[in-house]
Amino acid sequence: MAKPTISLKARALRYLSMREHSRMELMRKLSRYVQEGDDIVAVLDWLEASKFLSQERFSESLVHRRASRFGNSRILMELQSHGIGGDAISTIKTQLADGEVGRAREVWRKKFDHQPIDANERVKQMRFLLQRGFSHRAVQAAIKGAREEECDVDQDDTGESFS
Known part of the structure; x- marks a missing residue:
């Protein structure tokens, strides 16, 4: 007995039940299963009209992840x-700009958690953050901010060093 074929609409709903998808991504995934008489654009339009597919929700989801x-x-x-x-x-760009330095500092702290000892290590740490997509300004602020936090921990309330 042959397996019943799943309609494009059912397949799309299954994909969307797992996570948010962009229209382009869903079209690419569904195009493998198109049979004669199927209309992907109509299915995607129906999903958007029914609020199952939303570019705003997809954007928020991707940014959150x-x-x-x-x-x-x-x-x-x-x-x-x-x-x-x-x-x-x-x-989204304006929303992300507010917390980029803090996010860069957290990513840096998870990976390194120590100040660079020499110029080579500093370049290595900066390159890591730059490859992750952080701006040069955020990278410098993250490494500099971590250095300032480290200096604050080494001093007591009178400003004297514990060394």
């Missing part, structure tokens, strides 16, 4: 690769 590990430029580039653009990108 990536923000703790990556910088603004990497997140924005990934959003653009999923077909998100225009006003949505500019809105």
Whole structure:
């Protein structure tokens, strides 16, 4: 007995039940299963009209998943690769800009948790954060801020060093 084929709509709903997808990503996934008489665009339009597919929810979901590990430029580039653009990108960009230094400091702390000993190690730490998509300004502030926190811990209330 042959397996019953799953309709494009059912397949799309199954994908969307697992996580949010962009319209472009869902179209790519569904295109493998198109049979004669199927209309992907109509299915995607129905999903958007029924509020099952939302570019805003997808953007928020992707930013939430990536923000703790990556910088603004990497997140924005990934959003653009999923077909998100225009006003949505500019809105997300302003939201991400506020916390980039703090996020860079957390990523740095998880990976290194110590100040660079020499110039080579400093370059290594900076390159790591830059490859994660953090801006040069955020990378410098994260490493400098961590150095200042370390200095604050080494001093007591009178300002004298414990050394």
